[in-house]
Amino acid sequence: MEQLYNKIIQEQGYNQLVCDIFPKWEDVKDEILIPERKTGSGNGTIHIFLGAADSELRKEFASYYYAVEHGEDPSIGAIRVRHHFLTSNIISMLGYVCQYYYSLGKNVNEHVQGVLSQLAIFANRSKILTTNSFFKLSTGASKLRPYFKQFDSDGVFVKLIRQLLLPNSGYKISLYKNNNNEYAAFWLIGFNWLSDYEADSNKEYLVPEKLLFDDTTLPLQQIIYGAPGTGKSHEIKESTATAEKEGRVIRTTFHPDSDYSTFVGAYKPTSVEVPVMTMIGTKAVPAENPDGTQRKEKKIVYEFVPQAFLKAYTGAWKNQDQPFFLIIEEINRGNCAQIFGDLFQLLDRNDEGMSEYPISPDEDIQKFLLTDKKYGFANLTEEQKTVIPNEVRNGELLILPKNLHIWATMNTSDQSLFPIDSAFKRRWDWKYIPIVNGEKGWMIEVNGKRYNWWTFLDIINEKIYHFTHSEDKKMGYFFCKPKGNIIDIETFVGKVIFYIWNDVFKDIVEEAGELFDDADKSRLTFNKFYTLGNDGKAKVVANKVELFLQNVGVEPEKVDNNPVLDEDGNDVTGTGNRNYDYTKYSINGQGSYPKGRVAQEAISLFISLHPEMSDIDVVNTWVGLNVKIPNIVETSQMFASRTSSSSDPGLNNRFKTIQMPNGNILYVSNQYNVERINDLIEKVNAQSWGIHIERI
Numbered sequence: 274m275e276q277l278y279n280k281i282i283q284e285q286g287y288n289q290l291v292c293d294i295f296p297k298w299e300d301v302k303d304e305i306l307i308p309e310r311k312t313g314s315g316n317g318t319i320h321i322f323l324g325a326a327d328s329e330l331r332k333e334f335a336s337y338y339y340a341v342e343h344g345e346d347p348s349i350g351a352i353r354v355r356h357h358f359l360t361s362n363i364i365s366m367l368g369y370v371c372q373y374y375y376s377l378g379k380n381v382n383e384h385v386q387g388v389l390s391q392l393a394i395f396a397n398r399s400k401i402l403t404t405n406s407f408f409k410l411s412t413g414a415s416k417l418r419p420y421f422k423q424f425d426s427d428g429v430f431v432k433l434i435r436q437l438l439l440p441n442s443g444y445k446i447s448l449y450k451n452n453n454n455e456y457a458a459f460w461l462i463g464f465n466w467l468s469d470y471e472a473d474s475n476k477e478y479l480v481p482e483k484l485l486f487d488d489t490t491l492p493l494q495q496i497i498y499g500a501p502g503t504g505k506s507h508e509i510k511e512s513t514a515t516a517e518k519e520g521r522v523i524r525t526t527f528h529p530d531s532d533y534s535t536f537v538g539a540y541k542p543t544s545v546e547v548p549v550m551t552m553i554g555t556k557a558v559p560a561e562n563p564d565g566t567q568r569k570e571k572k573i574v575y576e577f578v579p580q581a582f583l584k585a586y587t588g589a590w591k592n593q594d595q596p597f598f599l600i601i602e603e604i605n606r607g608n609c610a611q612i613f614g615d616l617f618q619l620l621d622r623n624d625e626g627m628s629e630y631p632i633s634p635d636e637d638i639q640k641f642l643l644t645d646k647k648y649g650f651a652n653l654t655e656e657q658k659t660v661i662p663n664e665v666r667n668g669e670l671l672i673l674p675k676n677l678h679i680w681a682t683m684n685t686s687d688q689s690l691f692p693i694d695s696a697f698k699r700r701w702d703w704k705y706i707p708i709v710n711g712e713k714g715w716m717i718e719v720n721g722k723r724y725n726w727w728t729f730l731d732i733i734n735e736k737i738y739h740f741t742h743s744e745d746k747k748m749g750y751f752f753c754k755p756k757g758n759i760i761d762i763e764t765f766v767g768k769v770i771f772y773i774w775n776d777v778f779k780d781i782v783e784e785a786g787e788l789f790d791d792a793d794k795s796r797l798t799f800n801k802f803y804t805l806g807n808d809g810k811a812k813v814v815a816n817k818v819e820l821f822l823q824n825v826g827v828e829p830e831k832v833d834n835n836p837v838l839d840e841d842g843n844d845v846t847g848t849g850n851r852n853y854d855y856t857k858y859s860i861n862g863q864g865s866y867p868k869g870r871v872a873q874e875a876i877s878l879f880i881s882l883h884p885e886m887s888d889i890d891v892v893n894t895w896v897g898l899n900v901k902i903p904n905i906v907e908t909s910q911m912f913a914s915r916t917s918s919s920s921d922p923g924l925n926n927r928f929k930t931i932q933m934p935n936g937n938i939l940y941v942s943n944q945y946n947v948e949r950i951n952d953l954i955e956k957v958n959a960q961s962w963g964i965h966i967e968r969i
């Protein structure tokens with residue numbers, strides 16, 4: 274059905290895909306209802322909520338969103354959209370409507386006749402029905418909500434389509450535009466369990482009735498996307514940490530030169546040792562060295578070398594009791610159509626999580642699967658043989674097992690490198706990682722002053738969107754990583770300002786106004802951020818960086834007379850010792866803790882050794898050490914009483930918490946410098962608690 278749709282779309286002249294809406298074939302969740310479709314009342318208004326595609330729609334209709342966000346009436350800039358429905362799709366759905374009414378014990382004749390009569394009115398020779406609506410934004414909620422609204426009152430949707438939507442039906446909308454910026458929405462209506470919304474009763478899956486892994490909470494195929502520096506790779510790393518430790522993660526990175534062979538595998542020259550041979554191919558005489566060992570020589574041979582996909586594929590089949598992950602970094606930096614090739618067909622998964630459409634591999638891959646003992650299926654255990662189908666083991670078919678999860682990352686700022694087509698997109702779940710405050714307390718240090726990194730990002734990202742109307746060019750919190758908690762001036766210029774100048778504003782610098790104004794009102798070009806030092810090397814001009822930060826609108830942080838120390842005991846507020854110390858400590862020979870963690874870990878160990886003690890007993894015992902640090906540990910009541918009227922902005926960074934066995938919370942100071950940690954170590958080690966702290 275989708276092949277027919279694609280042909281019609283091209284014939285209509287709509288050659289630019291804006292986005293797919295409900296690519297997971299989700300259930301309908303709005304007011305296009307037939308009787309008993311949804312409980313509750315409504316005014317009968319037809320509107321299609323498009324929240325699942327809000328981020329893509331915001332990019333496409335940026336000026337309209339901007340206008341409504343700034344008080345414009347949503348009706349003024351509403352965009353007209355023409356909706357298209359396949360006649361064959363409507364007829365196929367009518368059969369399911371009949372089944373639905375039969376299940377309720379109702380007569381279907383009247384309903385069927387009504388649908389067929391409307392179909393006769395609207396049907397035409399092009400096999401496609403059309404009607405119109407507007408794309409509008411609703412301002413009734415706390416945020417803008419995108420909808421298709423105001424359908425033709427006598428059109429196809431009102432008179433026909435809404436009569437076909439059942440409680441468990443779903444739809445997919447592909448929004449396109451043509452070269453005249455006219456918009457068209459192409460619909461497919463069906464059910465979650467039907468591939469391409471077409472029934473197919475001829476498929477037989479060559480898999481055992483029961484497989485060991487049965488966790489449906491993990492996405493099978495997902496692309497995690499967002500602006501650079503939002504933590505996409507970190508998101509995957511945290512989610513797969515256990516699997517990584519157990520060897521169930523295979524990683525690869527796509528790039529412009531990636532192809533099928535570098536992703537799947539290919540024959541490559543390798544060096545092997547073989548017996549010494551004569552020119553005519555017979556064994557050399559003598560065949561042994563004087564010490565009796567066989568005479569050997571190195572020879573270049575070609576062997577099939579599996580790459581990331583095959584390693585993950587066979588690894589998943591061999592370990593079906595656990596999820597197995599194939600991680601693709603920067604998926605859109607490679608040509609996905611070229612890299613995946615016929616593997617594209619495997620990405621369609623059935624309800625069990627298996628490939629809907631198996632493929633037959635070429636002879637090289639089949640031979641590898643049959644004969645390779647390390648990555649292939651030539652050295653399986655008896656248990657593995659019982660759960661891997663014969664057709665998979667002997668390489669006749671490639672079928673993705675349901676425990677193989679393919680996860681990828683995508684920088685939205687790089688999406689123009691190799692655009693991903695809609696057919697590929699719809700086979701993936703998409704998870705957006707927004708730009709948020711990482712709350713690490715990172716600072717930009719310039720001329721002895723410190724500027725809050727998040728404040729800078731918040732302001733510059735707003736300016737980036739204002740001038741480019743693009744979310745893709747914004748920077749995430751982890752775009753630039755500091756040394757300790759400080760982003761030094763060289764890193765800031767070389768990575769951040771270079772990106773802002775070269776990738777964001779270079780072609781629109783005139784429109785950026787005062788952002789790149791020098792002190793004399795000339796243009797603050799990128800080369801002005803550097804000068805030649807006495808050693809003949811490039812040196813950052815700190816005054817230019819400070820000027821740029823002023824142009825952005827970022828003020829230096831005020832000096833805090835009560836500085837916050839990070840976990841390593843280093844001042845991160847702009848005052849105090851600049852000789853950073855990163856010494857680590859162990860407790861009873863275990864762990865590697867920074868200064869700010871030592872007290873928390875030691876007190877936690879003390880509590881586990883004395884579970885009978887109350888929270889106030891623990892506090893009194895540790896306060897009694899007289900360590901040179903105020904408020905070393907407090908009960909919840911003590912902490913609340915001391916801080917209830919505090920206006921200290923760094924308060925939340927000055928403590929850690931411990932939960933007692935009875936559920937009560939203790940607050941432990943983490944403000945340790947070298948002097949304080951040495952005092953703590955001396956006094957704790959002098960006790961007979963069975964707790965010994967050492968510097969590593």
